[in-house]
Amino acid sequence: MEKLIKNRSIVEDPWLLLKEVSEMSEIADKAAVPLIVPLAFWQENRQALKQRPGKTAVWLQSDELPASLGEDLHSFGLIALNFPVFSDGRVYSSARELRSNFMFKGELRAIGDVLRDQLFYMARCGFDAFALREDQNIDTALAAFDDFRDGYQVSVDKPEPLFRRREHVL
Amino acid sequence: MYRYDNYDHQMLEDRIAQFRDQTARFLKGELAPTEFLPLRLQNGLYIQRLAPMLRIAVPYGMLSSTQLRKLAYISEYYDKGYGHFTTRQNIQFNWPALEDVPDILAHLAEVEMHAIQTSGNCIRNTSTDQFAGSAVDEIADSRPYCEIIRQWSTFHPEFAYLPRKFKIAVCGTSDDQAATQVHDIGLFIVRNEAGELGFRVLVGGGLGRTPVIGKAIREFLPEHELLTYLDAILRVYNREGRRDNKYKARIKILVKETGVDAFREKVEKEWQSLKGGPLRLTETEIERCKGFFHDPDYKTLPATSAALGEALARDVLFASWYQQNVDAHKRPGYAIVTICLKATGVAPGDVTTAQMNFIAELADRYSFNELRVSHEQNVILADVEQDALYEMWKALQSNQLSAANLGLLTDIICCPGGDFCALANAKSIPIAESIQRRFDNPQTLRDIGQVSVNISGCMNACGHHHVGNIGILGVDKKGAEFYQISLGGSAENTTSLGQIVGPSFAQDEVPDVIEKIINVYKRRREGEERFIDTFNRLGMAPFKEEVYGKTN
Ligand code: HEM
Numbered sequence: 238m239e240k241l242i243k244n245r246s247i248v249e250d251p252w253l254l255l256k257e258v259s260e261m262s263e264i265a266d267k268a269a270v271p272l273i274v275p276l277a278f279w280q281e282n283r284q285a286l287k288q289r290p291g292k293t294a295v296w297l298q299s300d301e302l303p304a305s306l307g308e309d310l311h312s313f314g315l316i317a318l319n320f321p322v323f324s325d326g327r328v329y330s331s332a333r334e335l336r337s338n339f340m341f342k343g344e345l346r347a348i349g350d351v352l353r354d355q356l357f358y359m360a361r362c363g364f365d366a367f368a369l370r371e372d373q374n375i376d377t378a379l380a381a382f383d384d385f386r387d388g389y390q391v392s393v394d395k396p397e398p399l400f401r402r403r404e405h406v407l
Numbered sequence: 408m409y410r411y412d413n414y415d416h417q418m419l420e421d422r423i424a425q426f427r428d429q430t431a432r433f434l435k436g437e438l439a440p441t442e443f444l445p446l447r448l449q450n451g452l453y454i455q456r457l458a459p460m461l462r463i464a465v466p467y468g469m470l471s472s473t474q475l476r477k478l479a480y481i482s483e484y485y486d487k488g489y490g491h492f493t494t495r496q497n498i499q500f501n502w503p504a505l506e507d508v509p510d511i512l513a514h515l516a517e518v519e520m521h522a523i524q525t526s527g528n529c530i531r532n533t534s535t536d537q538f539a540g541s542a543v544d545e546i547a548d549s550r551p552y553c554e555i556i557r558q559w560s561t562f563h564p565e566f567a568y569l570p571r572k573f574k575i576a577v578c579g580t581s582d583d584q585a586a587t588q589v590h591d592i593g594l595f596i597v598r599n600e601a602g603e604l605g606f607r608v609l610v611g612g613g614l615g616r617t618p619v620i621g622k623a624i625r626e627f628l629p630e631h632e633l634l635t636y637l638d639a640i641l642r643v644y645n646r647e648g649r650r651d652n653k654y655k656a657r658i659k660i661l662v663k664e665t666g667v668d669a670f671r672e673k674v675e676k677e678w679q680s681l682k683g684g685p686l687r688l689t690e691t692e693i694e695r696c697k698g699f700f701h702d703p704d705y706k707t708l709p710a711t712s713a714a715l716g717e718a719l720a721r722d723v724l725f726a727s728w729y730q731q732n733v734d735a736h737k738r739p740g741y742a743i744v745t746i747c748l749k750a751t752g753v754a755p756g757d758v759t760t761a762q763m764n765f766i767a768e769l770a771d772r773y774s775f776n777e778l779r780v781s782h783e784q785n786v787i788l789a790d791v792e793q794d795a796l797y798e799m800w801k802a803l804q805s806n807q808l809s810a811a812n813l814g815l816l817t818d819i820i821c822c823p824g825g826d827f828c829a830l831a832n833a834k835s836i837p838i839a840e841s842i843q844r845r846f847d848n849p850q851t852l853r854d855i856g857q858v859s860v861n862i863s864g865c866m867n868a869c870g871h872h873h874v875g876n877i878g879i880l881g882v883d884k885k886g887a888e889f890y891q892i893s894l895g896g897s898a899e900n901t902t903s904l905g906q907i908v909g910p911s912f913a914q915d916e917v918p919d920v921i922e923k924i925i926n927v928y929k930r931r932r933e934g935e936e937r938f939i940d941t942f943n944r945l946g947m948a949p950f951k952e953e954v955y956g957k958t959n
């Protein structure tokens with residue numbers, strides 16, 4: 238099993254990420270394996286996937302909107318958002334939208350070009366799980382979550398902006 | 408002026424530690440150049456033609472004398488004895504060594520300064536009127552709002568990887584001095600019929616290769632909802648701005664392609680979930696920020712100063728400097744002084760270490776320890792007693808800072824161009840100098856009157872050439888440096904984009920061409936018309952004819 242950072246700890250990842258899959262037959266031998274499948278595949282095979290014995294999660298490309306999950310959104314225990322390249326900032330907005338607008342409470346996982354130096358902002362936007370790019374050092378990467386001790390903005394980890402908390406201090 | 412509290416200090420300390428670690432990993436080869444790139448850019452560090460270039464933020468153009476002394480120190484120990492004020496009210500150093508940058512940042516932090524988000528595809532330094540707080544025509548002081556925006560935009564976790572850079576300007580005066588309409592977001596402070604304060608919001612302005620004037624998407628945004636609305640605009644832009652083509656990635660292109668009405672709807676929709684939420688500004692926060700910008704301890708003075716009157720009658724040189732470089736102040740007996748950094752032969756916006764220390768001294772002596780930087784690349788002492796003007800001018804004279812050409816033809820806005828910038832098509836500093844040399848006579852200059860000449864070394868438009876009354880753009884013509892000239896641009900209330908006169912010119916032709924253009928104005932002006940007024944009345948034809956000769 239791959240390693241993963243979840244809630245700031247290193248854990249074994251029980252999920253299998255399918256970057257590409259087009260036919261149900263391709264996953265016939267994985268009936269009990271928890272799978273993360275592409276959005277389009279989910280949309281086409283919704284009913285069949287719901288009846289699998291194993292759990293199914295979905296991953297979104299950076300240009301796919303969380304709204305496209307529709308009613309299903311809350312049925313997922315995990316949603317993964319893909320960074321095709323680390324500098325694709327759309328994913329941060331998707332994460333915040335999932336957490337703040339859609340109130341998604343399950344695991345929100347960053348996949349793809351996930352690097353140490355972006356973890357802090359990702360966490361602030363609501364990601365709680367990180368499948369780092371292969372070459373990253375997962376042990377030293379943990380320190381990234383403490384890059385800053387606070388932040389000015391409203392974010393998923395700090396629902397009150399600093400200016401409201403400053404008032405409490407005064 | 409805003410002062411950091413323990414939170415602000417902590418945030419900055421953490422940032423320096425973070426960048427120190429990132430730089431060390433980069434130098435050890437653990438961080439790939441492409442991955443280090445946005446990190447260093449968001450700390451103000453470019454790699455340029457000759458060396459790295461460090462851009463330090465001067466939030467909305469405000470500096471204390473202590474901060475300026477620190478910049479002087481940095482220019483002396485880490486650079487070559489000078490710095491360059493930019494058209495975005497920041498300061499750049501052209502020669503720091505990469506491995507020194509974390510130390511420079513630590514020095515800056517001591518005086519509550521940084522280089523955060525002065526570059527890169529993120530929200531940049533917010534700019535505003537250089538007379539804010541002292542201007543006679545102010546609806547409200549823009550600086551508290553700029554500071555509120557500064558904090559919101561600093562390390563915004565959602566908007567650190569935008570499609571492209573993002574610049575916000577705030578205008579609190581009736582005469583816009585901040586080129587607000589050519590920013591990604593332009594905010595005009597207004598009052599509604601009930602007398603409440605708010606903002607008129609423009610979006611999608613910008614210069615660069617496709618210059619666009621911003622369009623209004625909201626006539627009145629209540630003051631308290633400033634940040635919720637900005638968050639909404641940025642979210643729409645972050646999600647939908649083009650990422651396939653760097654040249655089409657600015658918000659101006661998104662607004663154009665979406666249509667301003669559809670764009671407004673998207674923002675309003677997004678805003679519904681943010682409006683009234685935790686990001687809504689509290690009265691306490693607005694008051695807290697305003698508290699940093701209360702009037703200094705002005706004296707009660709007569710409206711006119713006898714000493715000033717005498718000096719003006721006695722000394723013609725002083726009188727002409729006064730006429731050009733001194734503006735009215737909201738308080739009786741005070742004046743706003745602009746130190747024009749456009750002496751002939753000096754790169755526009757450049758200041759030496761000694762000059763920085765000297766200006767800091769002046770700020771201490773005459774202007775409550777503060778100064779400002781303008782987007783025209785000049786320095787302002789905003790609260791000077793009229794009684795002290797003569798003495799101060801004398802001091803400026805002995806430090807080569809008494810150029811009396813503010814707003815005149817030689818007060819040129821100019822980017823670093825081919826002498827420093829790796830993106831340049833052509834040099835720009837020598838062009839500025841050749842024009843300054845051609846129009847070296849103070850009397851001639853005053854006779855020509857107000858006209859802005861803006862020069863960029865390439866279509867990125869760092870020198871604002873699109874909004875110069877006379878714009879000069881460096882272009883590459885089969886490997887040679889040429890210059891395209893445009894007329895009729897303006898960054899004032901009636902912002903307009905210049906129109907190209909015609910085929911471009913070789914470097915040594917430029918001063919002649921400018922002279923011809925000015926001659927048309929001199930011949931055809933009526934009454935008190937400024938250059939731009941005459942141009943607007945006559946249109947391009949007579950200028951074109953003068954420059955290229957008659958065509959049938
Ligand atoms: C020397 C290093 C510099 C580099 C590499 C650089 C790069 C650029 C680029 C690529 C753009 C175009 C952005 C776009 O169209 O999206 C731009 C725009 C701009 N830059 Fe620079 N620049 C430099 C220095 C400066 C300096 C010294 C100033 C101020 C004097 C400045 C002020 C501006 C402004 C005002 C714009 C136009 C903003 C707009 O498009 O709305 N830059 N710069």
Ligand code: SF4
Binds near residue numbers: 825864867869
């Ligand atoms: S306008 Fe072009 S040449 Fe001038 S500083 Fe900007 S990028 Fe460089």
